[in-house]
Amino acid sequence: MDSVDSTERPRGPHLEWTVVASAIGPLLLAATPEGLVKVSFHASPETAGPLIDRLGAAAFRPAPGEEVLLAEPIRQLTAYFAGDLRRFRLPLDWRLSSGFHRQVLQELDRSVPYGAVVGYGELAARVGQPGAAQAVGAAMGSNPLPLVVACHRVVENGGGIGGFGGGVETKRILLALEGVLPEPLF
Known part of the structure; x- marks a missing residue:
């Protein structure tokens, strides 16, 4: 399925993704309604497309600050890099590991x-x-x-x-x- 990179949220099962800056470089974050499904190092919006396509869901990239599924992972990663978080407490979608x-x-x-x-x-x-x-x-x-x-x-x-x-x-x-x-x- 092709990725959707617009402000229109797809219907049905979907995957929300974004690239965020961090102390170790840009990270791709992707989440489904079940939880965080992917974190990838050295990411950019240009290199994210093929990775997102391989996840096989209707993909939606929200505008910064408009994240729904990724708001909490972004908050916790920011706190981790600031030294304020020692344990991530996030729902995880394990579909990419078995x-x-x-x-x-x-x-x-x-x-x-x-x-x-x-x-x-x-x-x-x-x-x-x-x-x-x-x-x-x-x-x-x-x-x-x-x-x-x-x-x-x-x-x-x-x-x-x-x-x-x-x-x-x-x-x-x-x-x-x-x-x-x-x-x-x-």
Whole structure:
């Protein structure tokens, strides 16, 4: 289905999306009536179109300040980057994740709070698959809700920072914001 980028709200099931500025660059946010469905790094209105089209719903981009489904996610992300929010309390639409990946992401969301980190192997053990550290890494790489489901808190078991879909420097910034790492010097 083609995206709709106008002030006319589509009827029936829909997806509301926008690109917002943040301390780590522009973020694409998308939500359905069930909840936040997608957060994407390094976004722009131009690059958002193909991603939104792949979500397969009637898409609506509200004017700034006119968000209905995204108003609370935007408020909470702003508070997070200001250091005023330590736990996102948002309804989440998990349709873009399933099976083992969803199980791992939901465990991460439940059990690894702000300011804490967990190793890939430890997270695998928490979901009953102690030998599945690489599969946990794949789940982190497929996370449709980074920041909110905080995959930046998953690090290498040996103490390394590990990879990150938003880039390792972005991961460092987020871990510094949460007090896990010292603030970068430059």
